Amino acid sequence: MPNAAILAVGTELLFGQTVNTNAAYISEQLQLLGYNVLYHFTVGDNPGRMKHALALAFREADVVLTTGGLGPTQDDLTKEMIAEEMGVKLVLDKEAMARMEEVMLSLGRKNYTENNKKQAWLPEGAAPFYNTAGTAPGFALERNGKTAIALPGPPREMEQMMRESAIPYLAKKSDSVIYSRVLHFYGIGESALETALLPIIEGQTDPTVAPYAKEGEAHVRISSKRASVEEAAAAVNLAAERAQALAGAYLYSMDGEEYWEVVVRLLREKGKKLAAAESCTGGLFAGMITSVPGSSEVFDRAFVAYSNESKAELLGVAQETLDLGGAVSGPCCREMAAGALSHSAADIAVAVTGIAGPGGAIPGKPVGTVFFGVAVRGADGEPRVSVSGKNFRDRGRRVNRRVCVLELCDLVRKELERD
Amino acid sequence: MPNAAILAVGTELLFGQTVNTNAAYISEQLQLLGYNVLYHFTVGDNPGRMKHALALAFREADVVLTTGGLGPTQDDLTKEMIAEEMGVKLVLDKEAMARMEEVMLSLGRKNYTENNKKQAWLPEGAAPFYNTAGTAPGFALERNGKTAIALPGPPREMEQMMRESAIPYLAKKSDSVIYSRVLHFYGIGESALETALLPIIEGQTDPTVAPYAKEGEAHVRISSKRASVEEAAAAVNLAAERAQALAGAYLYSMDGEEYWEVVVRLLREKGKKLAAAESCTGGLFAGMITSVPGSSEVFDRAFVAYSNESKAELLGVAQETLDLGGAVSGPCCREMAAGALSHSAADIAVAVTGIAGPGGAIPGKPVGTVFFGVAVRGADGEPRVSVSGKNFRDRGRRVNRRVCVLELCDLVRKELERD
Numbered sequence: 014m015p016n017a018a019i020l021a022v023g024t025e026l027l028f029g030q031t032v033n034t035n036a037a038y039i040s041e042q043l044q045l046l047g048y049n050v051l052y053h054f055t056v057g058d059n060p061g062r063m064k065h066a067l068a069l070a071f072r073e074a075d076v077v078l079t080t081g082g083l084g085p086t087q088d089d090l091t092k093e094m095i096a097e098e099m100g101v102k103l104v105l106d107k108e109a110m111a112r113m114e115e116v117m118l119s120l121g122r123k124n125y126t127e128n129n130k131k132q133a134w135l136p137e138g139a140a141p142f143y144n145t146a147g148t149a150p151g152f153a154l155e156r157n158g159k160t161a162i163a164l165p166g167p168p169r170e171m172e173q174m175m176r177e178s179a180i181p182y183l184a185k186k187s188d189s190v191i192y193s194r195v196l197h198f199y200g201i202g203e204s205a206l207e208t209a210l211l212p213i214i215e216g217q218t219d220p221t222v223a224p225y226a227k228e229g230e231a232h233v234r235i236s237s238k239r240a241s242v243e244e245a246a247a248a249v250n251l252a253a254e255r256a257q258a259l260a261g262a263y264l265y266s267m268d269g270e271e272y273w274e275v276v277v278r279l280l281r282e283k284g285k286k287l288a289a290a291e292s293c294t295g296g297l298f299a300g301m302i303t304s305v306p307g308s309s310e311v312f313d314r315a316f317v318a319y320s321n322e323s324k325a326e327l328l329g330v331a332q333e334t335l336d337l338g339g340a341v342s343g344p345c346c347r348e349m350a351a352g353a354l355s356h357s358a359a360d361i362a363v364a365v366t367g368i369a370g371p372g373g374a375i376p377g378k379p380v381g382t383v384f385f386g387v388a389v390r391g392a393d394g395e396p397r398v399s400v401s402g403k404n405f406r407d408r409g410r411r412v413n414r415r416v417c418v419l420e421l422c423d424l425v426r427k428e429l430e431r432d
Numbered sequence: 433m434p435n436a437a438i439l440a441v442g443t444e445l446l447f448g449q450t451v452n453t454n455a456a457y458i459s460e461q462l463q464l465l466g467y468n469v470l471y472h473f474t475v476g477d478n479p480g481r482m483k484h485a486l487a488l489a490f491r492e493a494d495v496v497l498t499t500g501g502l503g504p505t506q507d508d509l510t511k512e513m514i515a516e517e518m519g520v521k522l523v524l525d526k527e528a529m530a531r532m533e534e535v536m537l538s539l540g541r542k543n544y545t546e547n548n549k550k551q552a553w554l555p556e557g558a559a560p561f562y563n564t565a566g567t568a569p570g571f572a573l574e575r576n577g578k579t580a581i582a583l584p585g586p587p588r589e590m591e592q593m594m595r596e597s598a599i600p601y602l603a604k605k606s607d608s609v610i611y612s613r614v615l616h617f618y619g620i621g622e623s624a625l626e627t628a629l630l631p632i633i634e635g636q637t638d639p640t641v642a643p644y645a646k647e648g649e650a651h652v653r654i655s656s657k658r659a660s661v662e663e664a665a666a667a668v669n670l671a672a673e674r675a676q677a678l679a680g681a682y683l684y685s686m687d688g689e690e691y692w693e694v695v696v697r698l699l700r701e702k703g704k705k706l707a708a709a710e711s712c713t714g715g716l717f718a719g720m721i722t723s724v725p726g727s728s729e730v731f732d733r734a735f736v737a738y739s740n741e742s743k744a745e746l747l748g749v750a751q752e753t754l755d756l757g758g759a760v761s762g763p764c765c766r767e768m769a770a771g772a773l774s775h776s777a778a779d780i781a782v783a784v785t786g787i788a789g790p791g792g793a794i795p796g797k798p799v800g801t802v803f804f805g806v807a808v809r810g811a812d813g814e815p816r817v818s819v820s821g822k823n824f825r826d827r828g829r830r831v832n833r834r835v836c837v838l839e840l841c842d843l844v845r846k847e848l849e850r851d
Binding site for chain 2: 021026027028029030031032033034036037038039040041042043044050051052053054055056057059062065066069072073225234289291294295296297298299300302303304306307308309312313314315316317318319320322323326327356357358370371372373410411414
């Protein structure tokens with residue numbers, strides 16, 4: 014199994030202004046390709062420290078990937094330092110030069126500088142990785158059994174070059190591949206899920222089954238490392254089916270889909286339209302549903318009824334209901350759901366009213382008290398409404414509201430699957 | 433100016449499962465304390481690689497901070513490796529032992545293991561940093577002019593120990609402090625902002641004025657490094673005032689407040705209530721406004737009018753308007769804003785309708801075409817409505833919708849400041 018190290022070059026990382034998400038992205042990709050990551054390094058635009066880090070990286074790693082320092086200024090030294098470390102000189106890459114000239118002309122910059130031309134020089138013998146999301150090319154360079162791969166620093170450019178050039182290049186060098194799937198569960202905690210999945214966790218070395226908590230949900234990553242992608246995929250798919258058999262009641266997505274994406278897909282499949290009446294989530298549920306491209310086909314409208322007056326006026330909640338039980342109550346939620354259905358063209362309407370915190374708690378109704386409603390049109394044309402109350406643990410306003418959005422998604426999915 | 437390096441110990445970081453946010457947090461704090469950060473390293477629970485990284489770090493850095501590897505298992509080796517590198521042995525810290533026993537008893541674990549006791553051993557001569565958010569203590573150890581600081585890996589424990597112990601410890605060793613402010617601008621690009629601020633950027637070494645782009649906004653970080661926090665703050669505040677004089681028309685926040693936080697604060701100050709009619713943002717504007725605690729005092733309601741029918745039914749948009757100009761048009765937006773005002777108890781209503789992409793573009797209306805409306809109650813009781821059209825550059829559905837939310841915030845702020 015080949016070893017790898019990652020060297021990030023960038024002063025903004027050492028200042029703490031930017032978090033090094035590149036290292037995590039590249040590490041994850043390397044894992045999937047069957048590489049063992051030994052080190053991450055970050056240095057500024059400093060030749061001495063780049064040299065020290067490269068030397069330490071190459072001591073144990075077969076492949077060293079760098080990010081950043083490929084730009085046109087005198088500060089950008091990554092190419093020079095890699096060439097020096099590997100004992101080659103820089104030569105002009107004509108294709109890189111032609112591409113750079115084309116970009117400069119298209120930007121109307123006829124008098125691009127010598128600095129810009131610097132980007133077209135690559136280490137002699139390097140395989141160029143042309144940049145389709147920016148101007149600075151990257152490359153792979155092999156010498157004496159070691160490989161250096163240079164990538165740009167901006168995450169969008171780096172990820173595109175990884176996908177288009179570096180991953181295919183590295184896949185050829187690895188003798189094993191990793192295949193992974195992430196299963197999403199809602200309504201079960203991380204430890205309860207781990208207990209439920211024990212039969213496929215205990216004593217297993219491949220595939221690995223790893224549950225982890227994720228702001229109101231639980232995710233499970235199933236990974237297998239095998240000689241071929243077909244073998245690895247077969248092992249992962251079998252474990253995923255066993256996970257479904259063991260904890261399927263809580264499983265909402267087997268391929269990393271977010272819950273709102275699942276809801277939009279199911280609505281499209283069933284040809285149903287959705288409406289919502291939101292109080293404590295304040296539009297966040299509608300905002301997440303409509304974050305999915307194409308949601309306009311299945312999402313009719315939402316009533317963000319934040320004030321008591323708006324609950325009465327928009328949804329027809331009776332003043333008596335508000336006076337007797339308050340806005341955070343089962344009866345109010347029932348009328349909100351029924352009102353959202355009757356005041357819309359939707360087939361399903363959901364409603365939520367609760368206390369998101371940090372303020373707003375009242376005796377008997379702490380932060381985390383939330384009521385949920387679902388209304389559908391019954392066979393007789395009358396709305397059929399069901400309401401449930403929850404006492405969520407207070408995890409701060411942001412997470413409390415997110416959990417409410419997940420619960421609403423859960424209610425819509427279960428209603429659609431009941432059909 | 434003292435030099436520092438940061439060493440993170442954790443296999444989950446090398447797997448790419450976890451992003452190393454600790455390094456960015458610590459770097460930012462070290463900057464503020466006047467330390468120059470030279471390196472970040474990440475290694476797994478591997479004694480050889482920890483040793484290599486520590487040796488390289490101590491070659492140039494006066495202070496090396498580690499995160500992780502302080503737990504009770506055999507894998508956790510950070511203390512041992514630091515003690516070895518600095519030539520001291522581990523000794524039992526009685527206070528750490530007493531605290532650990534207390535926690536274990538409070539958890540009902542009478543038979544805690546030898547492993548747990550391992551956490552109470554610290555390098556001889558170390559100043560202990562007791563952990564008030566977990567069990568593993570950290571420490572500072574000085575030998576031969578070099579300082580090692582060991583912190584736990586979980587971000588919450590690490591940050592608490594930084595605040596309580598490491599920052600006060602490091603502040604004593606530094607001869608300068610950094611003070612910073614972040615100014616938020618909307619409606620001006622990063623380079624245009626840089627040009628506007630040239631008089632306070634060019635030739636300045638302290639305070640530094642650094643503009644950077646942030647998904648539809650531009651931020652400016654102003655930092656000063658001086659002998660005292662008072663001197664640094666005075667220099668930063670003066671530069672902030674000059675930035676306000678140079679580009680105040682686009683400045684919405686001088687202390688890092690998000691635009692929706694500014695809007696909620698201004699509404700409270702003016703005693704005004706807000707409503708919204710959202711099409712392409714699909715509830716996201718209301719969702720962001722109501723993410724601010726206390727927004728219920730100023731936010732009345734929102735109409736998420738996603739379908740054409742809902743625009744007519746909820747907001748009274750005329751069928752003729754929809755037929756003639758379509759839902760993405762100035763006249764439709766005007767009627768949406770007026771409808772949101774007349775169908776609510778708000779003093780100000782905003783409306784938005786546009787094409788968020790990736791689908792939905794029509795001839796003459798590419799993705800990024802958006803109309804915005806603002807309605808207020810005029811002196812005569814009649815609504816006063818203004819509408820504007822924008823052609824935003826398509827930056828993907830998520831950012832397109834975020835820019836719409838920022839524009840709505842901008843419209844509300846300008847309306848409130850007109851009063």
